[in-house]
Amino acid sequence: MILSPFEWTIAKRYMLPGRGEAFIALVAGISLVAVMLGVAALVIVMSVMNGFRAELFDKIVGLNGHAIVQAYGGRLENWREVLKDVKATPGVTRATPLIEQPLLGSLNGRVEAIFARGNTQEDIQRLAPKVQTGSLAGLQPGSDNVAIGSQLAQNLGARVGDNISIINPQGQSTPFGTVPRQISYHIAAIFEIGIYDYDERFVVMPIEDAQTLLLSGDTIGMIEVQVTDPDRVTETLAPVARKLNGQAVIQDWKTINASLFEALAVERVAMFVVLSIIVLVAVFNILSSLIMLVRAKTRDIAILRTMGATRRSLLKVFVTIGLVIGSLGTVAGLALGMVFLFFRQPIVHLVEKITGQNLWDPSIRFLTELPSRSDPVEITVICVMALVFSFLATLYPAYKAASTDPVQVLRYE
Numbered sequence: 001m002i003l004s005p006f007e008w009t010i011a012k013r014y015m016l017p018g019r020g021e022a023f024i025a026l027v028a029g030i031s032l033v034a035v036m037l038g039v040a041a042l043v044i045v046m047s048v049m050n051g052f053r054a055e056l057f058d059k060i061v062g063l064n065g066h067a068i069v070q071a072y073g074g075r076l077e078n079w080r081e082v083l084k085d086v087k088a089t090p091g092v093t094r095a096t097p098l099i100e101q102p103l104l105g106s107l108n109g110r111v112e113a114i115f116a117r118g119n120t121q122e123d124i125q126r127l128a129p130k131v132q133t134g135s136l137a138g139l140q141p142g143s144d145n146v147a148i149g150s151q152l153a154q155n156l157g158a159r160v161g162d163n164i165s166i167i168n169p170q171g172q173s174t175p176f177g178t179v180p181r182q183i184s185y186h187i188a189a190i191f192e193i194g195i196y197d198y199d200e201r202f203v204v205m206p207i208e209d210a211q212t213l214l215l216s217g218d219t220i221g222m223i224e225v226q227v228t229d230p231d232r233v234t235e236t237l238a239p240v241a242r243k244l245n246g247q248a249v250i251q252d253w254k255t256i257n258a259s260l261f262e263a264l265a266v267e268r269v270a271m272f273v274v275l276s277i278i279v280l281v282a283v284f285n286i287l288s289s290l291i292m293l294v295r296a297k298t299r300d301i302a303i304l305r306t307m308g309a310t311r312r313s314l315l316k317v318f319v320t321i322g323l324v325i326g327s328l329g330t331v332a333g334l335a336l337g338m339v340f341l342f343f344r345q346p347i348v349h350l351v352e353k354i355t356g357q358n359l360w361d362p363s364i365r366f367l368t369e370l371p372s373r374s375d376p377v378e379i380t381v382i383c384v385m386a387l388v389f390s391f392l393a394t395l396y397p398a399y400k401a402a403s404t405d406p407v408q409v410l411r412y413e
Contacts, residue, residue: 003316006313014318015028015324027292028286028293030285031288033329034278036332038329038386039279040334040337041275042275042278042337042382043333043338043379044337045271045272046268046379047337047374049271050372050373050374051370051371052264052371053261055194056264057230057253057261065224065226066230066252066253067225067227067252069086069225069250072246072248074221075216075220076220076248079219083095086240089239091229091232092227095223095225096123096223097222098118098123099118099210099214100115100116101116101168103115103116103167104167105148105156105166105203107158107164108156108157112155114202114203115203117202118210118220119204120207123224124206131189131190132150132192133190134147134189138189139205144183144186145186146186146205146209147205148187148190149193149200149202151192151196152201153187153190155200158187159187160187160188160189163187164203165184166203166213168214181213181215233253233254237250280389282329283390283393284393286394287322291396293397294318301314301401301404301406305404305406312402314401315398315401316398318394322397323387323394326393330383330386330387341372344372345370
């Protein structure tokens with residue numbers, strides 16, 4: 001829609017407040033602010049929801065892989081052959097043996113439920129960027145060194161250099177019954193993955209030490225697998241699943257965390273719909289301000305018609321006014337949303353200080369910080385939606401202005 005110089009001059013004149021038009025200008029300003037806040041709310045919430053899902057996916061998959069080959073009964077006897085078959089499967093980028101067992105950890109009279117996790121040396125070193133204190137260099141087979149999560153360390157009052165006792169209820173059988181197996185390990189490092197449940201439970205050790213602790217011999221509990229395309233992990237591992245039928249089961253990241261990611265998907269759609277209503281309400285403000293403007297300018301419109309202005313020209317003028325308000329609100333909302341996302345963590349801390357409430361409890365929300373990841377396609381959809389709504393809101397007032405009968409108006413005014 002291209003405006004002639006005459007049409008653009010009229011549009012600019014009507015967008016600027018004239019004498020006695022302060023109220024109309026105020027309503028238009030409120031409309032612009034409403035669009036800005038609606039777009040900003042959508043950008044912020046959708047980016048945070050995307051960030052939450054992406055952070056959860058990256059950290060969960062980074063620790064557990066895209067899929068797990070888990071033996072029936074918890075022990076995979078011929079794991080080396082299975083590992084070889086998994087690695088040879090097209091689309092698999094990495095496969096590694098893993099032991100993970102729920103046990104008890106004790107230190108200074110405090111007892112916590114833990115997950116003893118036996119990893120290969122390669123997997124242990126992948127934790128290096130997450131280490132807060134200590135070093136992973138000492139986690140060698142037979143060293144009795146372990147690394148524990150930061151929240152577990154806090155719960156036990158543990159520091160690097162302390163000894164943690166790990167209790168395995170399935171100990172050795174004696175004439176007096178089963179005696180729980182208890183082994184003391186030296187805490188060589190404390191790590192923070194960023195997922196509260198993992199930081200609160202995990203104790204990482206070499207896989208050989210985990211086999212000794214669990215008295216499992218040369219067996220493992222599962223094989224961790226990563227593939228090139230996480231969304232097609234089921235199809236990629238289908239040949240392995242058929243071969244291991246009756247011996248082991250394959251669980252991918254979608255199955256393991258199905259309830260969590262499905263809840264996030266539903267919440268994401270619900271938040272988008274609800275917040276879109278804010279933009280719709282803002283658009284109704286544009287509609288009302290344009291109707292008021294047309295009513296106030298009825299005589300001017302009639303004079304313009306008598307001077308030769310066409311209905312098409314007047315239609316374009318009022319559509320332009322509404323689109324300018326919507327466009328400015330959209331751009332301002334996009335800028336406000338980006339600024340908020342950039343300073344999101346300081347803003348959360350500021351609100352917490354003002355209200356005295358813990359807004360981001362990691363024990364409830366899994367992650368230790370408010371995440372954010374903006375999707376350019378999604379932001380484009382939000383902006384286009386706001387502009388389309390703004391355009392639709394201009395049609396009725398523009399049509400009314402274009403339909404003004406100059407004879408009837410000038411006869412009675």
